[in-house]
Amino acid sequence: MLPIIFVLPLLQLVILSNAATFEVKNIKFAYIDNDKSPTSRALIEKFNASTYFDVLTDFPSEAIASSAMLKGEIDVVLEIPRHFERNLQKEKHGTLGVTINAIDGAAAGVENVYITQIIQSYNKNIRTALAQISDVQIQPINIETIPLFWYNETLNYKTFMVPGILVLLVTMITLFLSGMNIVREKEIGTLEQINVTPIKKSQFIIGKLFPFWVIGMGLLTVGLILARLIFNVPMVGSLALMYFYTSIYILVVLGIGLFISNFTDTQQQAMFIAWFFMVIFILMSGLFTPIESMPKWAQIITEFNPIKYYVEVMRMVMLKGSGFTDILPQLIKTSVYAIVMNGLAVWSYRKTT
Amino acid sequence: MNNVIQVEGLTKMFGDFTAVNAITFEVEKGEIFGFLGANGAGKTTAIKMLIGISNPTSGKATVAGFDVLTNPEDIKKNIGYMSQKFALYDDLTVKENITFFGGIYGLSRKKIKEKSEALIKELGLENVASQLVGSLPLGWKQKLSFSVSLIHDPKIVFLDEPTGGVDPITRRQFWEMIYKAANQGTTVFVTTHYMDEAEYCDRVSIMVNGKIEALDTPKKLKEQFQAESMNDVFLKLARG
Numbered sequence: 129m130l131p132i133i134f135v136l137p138l139l140q141l142v143i144l145s146n147a148a149t150f151e152v153k154n155i156k157f158a159y160i161d162n163d164k165s166p167t168s169r170a171l172i173e174k175f176n177a178s179t180y181f182d183v184l185t186d187f188p189s190e191a192i193a194s195s196a197m198l199k200g201e202i203d204v205v206l207e208i209p210r211h212f213e214r215n216l217q218k219e220k221h222g223t224l225g226v227t228i229n230a231i232d233g234a235a236a237g238v239e240n241v242y243i244t245q246i247i248q249s250y251n252k253n254i255r256t257a258l259a260q261i262s263d264v265q266i267q268p269i270n271i272e273t274i275p276l277f278w279y280n281e282t283l284n285y286k287t288f289m290v291p292g293i294l295v296l297l298v299t300m301i302t303l304f305l306s307g308m309n310i311v312r313e314k315e316i317g318t319l320e321q322i323n324v325t326p327i328k329k330s331q332f333i334i335g336k337l338f339p340f341w342v343i344g345m346g347l348l349t350v351g352l353i354l355a356r357l358i359f360n361v362p363m364v365g366s367l368a369l370m371y372f373y374t375s376i377y378i379l380v381v382l383g384i385g386l387f388i389s390n391f392t393d394t395q396q397q398a399m400f401i402a403w404f405f406m407v408i409f410i411l412m413s414g415l416f417t418p419i420e421s422m423p424k425w426a427q428i429i430t431e432f433n434p435i436k437y438y439v440e441v442m443r444m445v446m447l448k449g450s451g452f453t454d455i456l457p458q459l460i461k462t463s464v465y466a467i468v469m470n471g472l473a474v475w476s477y478r479k480t481t
Numbered sequence: 482m483n484n485v486i487q488v489e490g491l492t493k494m495f496g497d498f499t500a501v502n503a504i505t506f507e508v509e510k511g512e513i514f515g516f517l518g519a520n521g522a523g524k525t526t527a528i529k530m531l532i533g534i535s536n537p538t539s540g541k542a543t544v545a546g547f548d549v550l551t552n553p554e555d556i557k558k559n560i561g562y563m564s565q566k567f568a569l570y571d572d573l574t575v576k577e578n579i580t581f582f583g584g585i586y587g588l589s590r591k592k593i594k595e596k597s598e599a600l601i602k603e604l605g606l607e608n609v610a611s612q613l614v615g616s617l618p619l620g621w622k623q624k625l626s627f628s629v630s631l632i633h634d635p636k637i638v639f640l641d642e643p644t645g646g647v648d649p650i651t652r653r654q655f656w657e658m659i660y661k662a663a664n665q666g667t668t669v670f671v672t673t674h675y676m677d678e679a680e681y682c683d684r685v686s687i688m689v690n691g692k693i694e695a696l697d698t699p700k701k702l703k704e705q706f707q708a709e710s711m712n713d714v715f716l717k718l719a720r721g
Contacts, residue, residue, distance in 0.1 A: 316568075316571070317567070317568040318570055320564055320566075320568060321568035323534045324532050324533070324534055324557055324560070324562040325582070325586060326554055326557040326558040326585075326586070327585050479533075479553070479554075480535065480536055480553055481536070
């Protein structure tokens with residue numbers, strides 16, 4: 129069991145950190161070159177040179193291109209009109225047709241920006257006539273900005289995701305182990321044997337907490353080492369602070385797990401409830417989608433999500449180097465949460481029914 | 482006070498169903514008290530109330546001088562319990578189980594070490610002391626489980642069908658262990674389905690549908706019901 133507890137989450141860290149990315153890459157790009165001029169070929173060459181686009185084929189007609197998009201073979205079609213080169217030289221402006229598959233609206237927005245940037249850098253005088261499939265409207269960006277990216281200068285997605293995935297694996301393992309634990313003892317009958325001993329309720333819960341707490345801290349350690357070695361994630365902040373916060377955070381998760389365990393009769397029930405909360409906690413944690421863009425009521429719910437605070441703290445401390453006072457609000461909320469959940473765990477554990 | 486268990490009108494209801502219906506009896510110190518009854522007669526429910534893990538619906542009971550309703554934790558310091566279902570940790574070794582339960586009862590390290598050595602020797606488990614309990618045969622497990630329930634020298638030990646599914650030789654050894662414990666002054670409260678075992682008890686009660694229908698020494702019960710053996714007594718009562 130112990131190897132499983134450590135190996136699976138680490139696989140998760142390696143796989144998810146690479147896969148769970150919002151970077152839009154390998155955009156399947158097709159074009160219809162009606163001009164066939166040096167200018168149009170040079171423009172296509174620009175796309176070819178970009179690492180974001182996989183330039184596929186030259187489609188002879190718009191109908192063929194649109195059927196390829198229906199089949200999902202291409203994401204973007206660039207249509208270069210007849211006399212593109214001539215218009216550009218004579219009238220000092222040209223128009224291009226861009227069609228983007230916008231079923232994934234977020235990705236389509238990013239693709240639009242990329243395309244616009246490439247075309248703009250090629251010639252400031254070209255306008256794109258954007259046509260989007262699906263109903264999501266994306267306004268072309270007209271403002272020239274000079275971005276300055278702080279804390280993650282290279283916009284490396286892994287730098288952003290690894291601390292979050294680390295949070296997930298520490299949380300999942302500790303929640304499931306603790307959630308299954310007392311209920312397992314109910315099933316095999318050893319809990320009854322414990323209940324006829326004079327053991328105190330708090331002693332029992334502490335005895336249950338401690339081993340999982342150690343496992344959780346161990347997972348954090350191995351996860352941090354991997355984050356450093358494999359992903360080269362910067363660790364700007366204090367390791368001690370990360371461990372201190374985690375040591376309290378794990379108590380919250382374990383408290384929830386033991387509370388679930390006390391209220392259920394079988395491991396299936398416990399697993400079901402633990403999964404229910406896990407999915408909500410993960411999706412509402414700000415790990416994959418920003419909490420700021422959730423509706424107001426959902427944002428209120430996230431206030432009760434321990435994972436949210438942990439993701440925030442890990443990103444703050446690891447990437448920004450936030451100190452004790454910066455994470456104090458999260459720390460206080462988490463501590464209160466830990467006290468409440470473990471209080472409930474002790475309270476809900478009944479030696480006498 | 483010579484009665485270590487005193488029960489008066491003890492009742493347990495589950496919804497409309499009365500599992501234990503106003504039972505009254507007492508058990509003297511050092512006695513081997515047989516607690517008989519058919520399956521579903523309410524024996525286990527009654528025991529659970531006496532050992533403080535199930536609250537009675539009504540009635541009164543004191544065990545080792547403490548009230549089951551108000552002081553169950555004090556009772557637990559003074560009793561040992563062996564459940565129907567084997568309830569030591571299968572994934573701990575023999576030694577670890579002994580150490581663990583010794584620790585829970587607050588025995589000192591030195592005491593635990595002495596006890597576990599003596600216990601392992603007595604049970605003849607020297608060769609398997611470091612093996613996981615889950616790998617032992619049932620008979621050995623039951624003997625181990627009984628010894629562990631005595632680890633803190635309790636005043637009373639509750640045995641719920643300790644010999645269920647065990648071979649006749651092991652059953653015999655088991656009863657020798659019970660006698661030994663009783664001779665050392667431990668009160669033994671035992672349930673069983675084997676009527677030959679009932680004959681070994683000092684006194685026997687027979688529960689039918691949640692009520693105690695008979696309670697006396699095996700000899701007197703046989704006279705009272707004009708029966709040859711405890712088996713006949715049981716059949717007469719249980720059939721109603």
